[in-house]
Amino acid sequence: MSKGRIFSGMQPSGKFHLGNYLGALENWVRLQNDYECFFSIVDLHALTSKFEDTGSLPENIHHMALDWLSAGLDPERNIIFIQSQVKEHHELHLLLSMMTPLSWLERVPTYKDKLQQLGAQGKDINTYGFLGYPVLMTADIVLYKADTVPVGEDQIPHLELAREIVRRFNHLYRPVFPEPLAQLSKAPLLPGIDGRKMSKSYGNEIPYAASPDEIRGRVRLIVTDPQRVKKSDPGNPAVCTAYKFHEIFNASQLDAINAGCRQANIGCVDCKKNLAEQMVVHLADIHVRRDKYAANPARVKEILFYGAERARKVAAATMEEVRQAMHL
Secondary structure: OOOEEEEEEEOOOOOOEHHHHHHHHHHHHHHOOOEEEEEEEOHHHHHHHHOOOOOOHHHHHHHHHHHHHHHOOOOOOOEEEEHHHOOHHHHHHHHHHHOOOHHHHHOOHHHHHHHHHHHHOOOOOOOHHHHOHHHHHHHHHHOOOOOEEEEOHHHHHHHHHHHHHHHHHHHHOOOOOOOOEEEEOOOOOOEOOOOOEOOOOOOOOOEOOOOHHHHHHHHHOOOOOOOOOOOOOOOOHHHOHHHHHHHHHOHHHHHHHHHHHHOOOOOHHHHHHHHHHHHHHHOHHHHHHHHHHHOOHHHHHHHHHHHHHHHHHHHHHHHHHHHHHHOO
């Protein structure tokens, strides 16, 4: 039985934090064992909202490649590449945009929400590129005839639009593309150190590439049960942000932590020291791999170049079919 094929990508918009890792990247590492995977650093997508400032793109791309490789993505088993280095993405996006009704794009739920949200921040995003983001996403997926796309709940409307575009193309011309199916990722939700959603804009993140000492320093700042003033006060793990981290990084000691907190047998300082050491152990392999790749940037470039070469072969074959179907 042949493996299914996955395409997934991430925008190189800045440095990862642990929430990003748990939200997607950790799942990718598992998926590489069961699927033929294409993982792309989608730098063209970054232009849809940051077209006016591209100076940081090269550094962001390099850091994203380090993040992926340090997480354990195997560059031999997976095709890992930069989107803009495979020109067929541009071509297929253009051709699909010719046959995608404007009304389909305008009805995507996230379009107006993001338009208002980013517009309120002073960003000029009344552009074709921003409106056509889902068409580019469709081109990314179907260029490799991916049948599976790992997504979160918020991306389901984009993937459903991709399926509609595929159906329209296959009906107008001839069947070339499979309809990609969503694989919902059920990632654990990691809060920020202040209990809110982890976000760089809040300054409450723990960087994915944090050193052991940086992890210890950030964990010391995690908020705990606000009603627990003294060590002798019984605590409530249900309202403790540190306990949510224990659930993810310290499952083997969870019952003991829970009981110790409720019975006031363990204080918040010791509880967080324990958590920090468990996190350091949990992330140790990631740090080792990251140090190895960070010390050899030429190897990282070689991996991305090799990935683009492999991606181009698949993409070129697909585009030959597309041109024949469209009589181009």
